[in-house]
Amino acid sequence: MDRHAQVIDVDGLQLLIEVLASRGYTVMGPTxxxxxxxxxxxxxxxxxxxxxxDEQDAAHYRLVPRDDDAFFGHAAAVQxxxxxxxxxxxxxxxxxxxxxxxxxxxxxxxxxxxxxxxGARSCDLAAVDIHDEVLLRRRFSDAHYAQRRAGTFVxxxxxxxxxxxxxxASTGTGPRPGAGFDLLLTELLEPVHRFLVEVGSVRGAEVLxxxxxxxxxxxxxAAADDVVxxxxxxxxxxxxxxxxxxxxxxxxxxxxxxxxxxxxxxCTSCTLVCPTCFCTSVExxxxxxxxxxERHRVWDSCFSKDFAYIHGGSLRGETRxxxxxxxxxxxxxxxxxxxxxxxxxxxxxxxxxxxxIDITAxxxxxxxxxxxxxxxxxxxx
Amino acid sequence: MTTTPLLPVPHVPPARATRPTLAVWKFASCxxxxxxxxxxxxxxxxxxxxxxxxxxxxxxxxxxxGPYDLSLVEGSVTTPEEVERIGQIRAMSRHLVTIGACATxxxxxxxxxxxxxxxxxxxxxxxxEYLSTLDRSTPISAHVTVDFELRGCPVxxxxxxxxxxxxxxxxxxxxxxYSVCVECKRRGAxxxxxxxxxxxxxxxxxxGCGALCPAFARGCYGCFGPQDSPNTSALADRLLAAGMAPxxxxxxxxxxxxxxxxxxxxxxxxxxxxSS
Amino acid sequence: xxSVLEGRPSAPPDPMRPVPYRVERLRQETRDTWTLELEPVxxxxxxxxxxxxxMLDAFGVGEVPISISGDPTRPGPLExxxxxxxxxxxxxxxxxEGEVLGVRGPFGTTWDVTDGQGGDVVLVAGGIGLxxxxxxxxxxxxxxxxxxxxxxxxxxxxxxxxxxxxxxRTWARDLGVAVDVTVDNGQHAWRGKVGLVTQLVPRAGxxxxxxxxxxxxPEVMMRYVAQALVDRGVxxxxxxxxxERSMKCGIGLCGHCQLRELFVCxxxxxxxxxxxxxxxxxxxx
Numbered sequence: 001m002d003r004h005a006q007v008i009d010v011d012g013l014q015l016l017i018e019v020l021a022s023r024g025y026t027v028m029g030p031t032x033x034x035x036x037x038x039x040x041x042x043x044x045x046x047x048x049x050x051x052x053x054d055e056q057d058a059a060h061y062r063l064v065p066r067d068d069d070a071f072f073g074h075a076a077a078v079q080x081x082x083x084x085x086x087x088x089x090x091x092x093x094x095x096x097x098x099x100x101x102x103x104x105x106x107x108x109x110x111x112x113x114x115x116x117x118x119g120a121r122s123c124d125l126a127a128v129d130i131h132d133e134v135l136l137r138r139r140f141s142d143a144h145y146a147q148r149r150a151g152t153f154v155x156x157x158x159x160x161x162x163x164x165x166x167x168x169a170s171t172g173t174g175p176r177p178g179a180g181f182d183l184l185l186t187e188l189l190e191p192v193h194r195f196l197v198e199v200g201s202v203r204g205a206e207v208l209x210x211x212x213x214x215x216x217x218x219x220x221x222a223a224a225d226d227v228v229x230x231x232x233x234x235x236x237x238x239x240x241x242x243x244x245x246x247x248x249x250x251x252x253x254x255x256x257x258x259x260x261x262x263x264x265x266x267c268t269s270c271t272l273v274c275p276t277c278f279c280t281s282v283e284x285x286x287x288x289x290x291x292x293x294e295r296h297r298v299w300d301s302c303f304s305k306d307f308a309y310i311h312g313g314s315l316r317g318e319t320r321x322x323x324x325x326x327x328x329x330x331x332x333x334x335x336x337x338x339x340x341x342x343x344x345x346x347x348x349x350x351x352x353x354x355x356x357i358d359i360t361a362x363x364x365x366x367x368x369x370x371x372x373x374x375x376x377x378x379x380x381x
Numbered sequence: 382m383t384t385t386p387l388l389p390v391p392h393v394p395p396a397r398a399t400r401p402t403l404a405v406w407k408f409a410s411c412x413x414x415x416x417x418x419x420x421x422x423x424x425x426x427x428x429x430x431x432x433x434x435x436x437x438x439x440x441x442x443x444x445x446x447g448p449y450d451l452s453l454v455e456g457s458v459t460t461p462e463e464v465e466r467i468g469q470i471r472a473m474s475r476h477l478v479t480i481g482a483c484a485t486x487x488x489x490x491x492x493x494x495x496x497x498x499x500x501x502x503x504x505x506x507x508x509x510e511y512l513s514t515l516d517r518s519t520p521i522s523a524h525v526t527v528d529f530e531l532r533g534c535p536v537x538x539x540x541x542x543x544x545x546x547x548x549x550x551x552x553x554x555x556x557x558x559y560s561v562c563v564e565c566k567r568r569g570a571x572x573x574x575x576x577x578x579x580x581x582x583x584x585x586x587x588x589g590c591g592a593l594c595p596a597f598a599r600g601c602y603g604c605f606g607p608q609d610s611p612n613t614s615a616l617a618d619r620l621l622a623a624g625m626a627p628x629x630x631x632x633x634x635x636x637x638x639x640x641x642x643x644x645x646x647x648x649x650x651x652x653x654x655x656s657s
Numbered sequence: 658x659x660s661v662l663e664g665r666p667s668a669p670p671d672p673m674r675p676v677p678y679r680v681e682r683l684r685q686e687t688r689d690t691w692t693l694e695l696e697p698v699x700x701x702x703x704x705x706x707x708x709x710x711x712m713l714d715a716f717g718v719g720e721v722p723i724s725i726s727g728d729p730t731r732p733g734p735l736e737x738x739x740x741x742x743x744x745x746x747x748x749x750x751x752x753x754e755g756e757v758l759g760v761r762g763p764f765g766t767t768w769d770v771t772d773g774q775g776g777d778v779v780l781v782a783g784g785i786g787l788x789x790x791x792x793x794x795x796x797x798x799x800x801x802x803x804x805x806x807x808x809x810x811x812x813x814x815x816x817x818x819x820x821x822x823x824x825x826r827t828w829a830r831d832l833g834v835a836v837d838v839t840v841d842n843g844q845h846a847w848r849g850k851v852g853l854v855t856q857l858v859p860r861a862g863x864x865x866x867x868x869x870x871x872x873x874x875p876e877v878m879m880r881y882v883a884q885a886l887v888d889r890g891v892x893x894x895x896x897x898x899x900x901e902r903s904m905k906c907g908i909g910l911c912g913h914c915q916l917r918e919l920f921v922c923x924x925x926x927x928x929x930x931x932x933x934x935x936x937x938x939x940x941x942x
Contacts, residue, residue, distance in 0.1 A: 088569070101698075135910060262615065267563075273566065550717060
């Protein structure tokens with residue numbers, strides 16, 4: 001296989017981070033904060049979570065030591081690229097009261113430095129691709145997302161050690177990133193700590209040219225392929241996607257929603273850690289005098305009661321309806337809307353649900369409890 | 382009692398030549414919510430320009446007679462005298478907004494609602510006969526119509542300013558009723574329950590504090606009372622499953638908002654429950 | 658070395674920024690409903706089609722989706738008919754003449770009235786739902802000869818809540834519209850019909866199989882009316898409903914208005930009943 005791959009060592013990784021910084025990027029990579037791997041600015045390899053693995057299960061996350069020095073030996077961080085490219089709070093405009101009404105301030109272009117995402121996983125890149133579809137490729141696009149996204153440099157990483165809540169092999173979105181990166185790293189630990197680097201774009205090649213690298217040998221390529229094979233076999237969860245859209249549509253009146261609702265806290269955590277959830281609200285902020293007003297776009301969630309509020313009350317007053325909306329959107333309606341699943345198998349909604357509700361388990365339960373409608377016979381239950 | 386929105390009739394300009402008058406009243410409470418108002422240092426001057434502070438013993442001795450355009454009420458009703466006084470204040474106030482957990486749910490002193498007050502009285506006081514107190518601590522809305530209830534123990538400064546701004550701009554306050562988790566995730570905090578195993582009431586508690594405790598790696602104490610869809614029993618099940626004793630589960634729901642309906646019902650469910 | 662800060666694309670026009678419009682006139686329609694006439698501040702008049710809506714912004718208070726209620730066939734002020742039911746609608750109807758409001762849009766699908774040419778057109782309105790139907794009716798009347806019978810069935814809560822009362826009389830008397838009005842609660846002075854608008858459907862004079870039906874009102878009313886129309890023989894794909902959902906953006910990005918696979922703001926608000934029927938029978942979908 002001819003992948004034009006090259007190999008860099010740990011010093012090369014350090015240099016890669018420095019090269020990106022010198023080109024004006026804010027390098028955002030995995031680092032440890034409050035007992036978890038989060039994505040934050042990193043200045044060098046010392047900031048990376050070296051020798052750590054994440055133990056993830058429903059409502060459970062713990063960092064534990066690895067018996068090696070891997071920098072990327074963890075799975076999905078607390079959040080994917082969403083807080084970076086689609087921040088939780090985005091100023092849309094500011095306006096001031098004038099004699100006859102109000103005047104909008106000139107829109108200031110987002111002058112924050114462009115971001116280089118370091119260590120982005122395949123699931124995260126698949127989620128970015130979904131956001132591109134939702135927020136950029138339709139009739140109207142999100143101007144702020146467009147601007148942040150356009151300048152982003154991506155250094156992806158092949159996932160070598162998936163967590164107990166991972167199921168990207170089921171959703172076809174990992175563990176090896178297929179596209180959407182400028183550079184792709186695969187971390188190899190034996191016999192020496194090194195990274196196979198594959199180039200995904202012209203600017204990726206330009207950046208790599210500034211880092212001492214050796215051409216990859218057949219052994220390097222084989223070892224990298226082996227990382228993918230082993231990771232694929234170690235997914236902690238499985239989601240059966242075949243016919244899922246029809247199952248969920250047919251399950252609209254299932255009694256199972258009451259069962260989920262008895263456990264669901266309607267806390268919104270699943271949606272806010274989901275890398276593809278894109279729902280937002282606007283919040284208006286006015287000062288005491290009312291002379292200056294701002295509108296912010298903020299993350300919102302279909303689990304909050306006000307989400308579906310129209311005059312007279314919430315259209316989804318019950319938690320059962322909100323869970324149904326979320327999982328049906330994610331796994332079924334998304335397919336009609338965008339021609340793809342809205343789930344990338346990162347498992348964050350399972351790990352970070354304080355009530356340990358598992359999307360793969362709920363989908364399986366709904367499938368088991370919902371015989372599909374057979375043509376001509378009408379709905380059966 | 383019901384609450385009514387802070388909305389005037391359209392096309393009727395406010396009939397006032399001067400600034401609206403503001404009064405701040407105290408009932409059974411610790412004064413913490415009034416201090417939140419005093420802590421609005423940067424905004425106090427703007428506030429003083431926008432309203433005439435007519436009655437605020439915590440801040441000034443000057444007293445302007447009523448009626449008042451806006452009354453902020455802190456504290457709960459715990460004595461017969463207070464029942465009478467809140468009625469008089471309501472009658473003198475165009476708008477009445479309660480501030481804080483005491484005024485909106487009865488506060489920490491509503492723990493008496495779960496016990497025998499006469500017994501407390503005889504144990505604590507040498508001459509209990511001098512004491513005139515009710516056997517329940519109740520929110521202001523149990524006695525008079527309240528225009529808006531602002532939660533928190535204490536209230537959040539920015540939310541308080543938003544309520545005042547909304548009143549001045551004659552619109553409804555924008556106070557979200559979703560859970561603390563929304564604010565926790567938006568600010569990028571790591572979930573203390575999932576990552577550290579720390580019990581946290583955030584999922585059943587209304588936002589407003591900015592997820593203050595979780596951001597400092599502590600569990601939420603529920604200072605802002607129940608969120609709009611509180612699944613208190615599901616959270617209790619999780620706490621029990623994580624090894625918390627039933628009487629401890631009872632106690633986490635029995636703090637500053639012990640008498641709020643969802644928290645009261647949940648705490649009573651675990652009363653006298655035995656650890657398995 | 659080149660910096661990535663150079664050559665970044667500048668932001669494209671942001672559809673989330675409101676455009677200033679001045680309140681030219683405010684007409685009180687009923688005790689709680691006003692019509693706002695707006696003119697753009699400096700810009701060109703808004704071009705829109707019957708059935709579309711805008712996001713109307715009251716400075717410092719917020720923004721809501723409101724259907725346009727004016728005449729799409731002739732130039733004039735941009736009209737919205739608004740019921741005072743919430744914080745933002747209250748601020749909008751409380752605006753004074755000369756005040757500036759924000760407008761984004763027009764957004765959404767249209768009634769596509771021309772689809773009814775050569776046949777009968779039935780409009781069924783409930784309450785404030787007459788406002789979004791008014792542009793459709795005015796468009797029909799601009800080319801009255803191209804349509805067969807034009808029927809307007811209208812249900813209001815009480816006689817005092819009847820919108821566009823003068824116009825209803827003109828449409829019926831001079832412009833060849835069969836207008837039938839009913840109220841939920843009629844006092845003794847009311848000589849007209851009392852009951853649900855659904856009950857007007859079976860006896861109204863139109864040729865069901867060659868009819869385009871446009872329905873707007875509370876969702877439960879639309880569901881019953883649409884079924885009554887289909888029961889009379891109007892093909893389900895010829896029955897159109899204007900849906901109401903929570904909307905924060907109007908452009909398909911915020912997610913609030915979703916009805917299973919539909920984004921009501923861009924796939925709707927006007928949607929045909931054959932597509933909606935299975936989605937309306939499921940509670941809280």
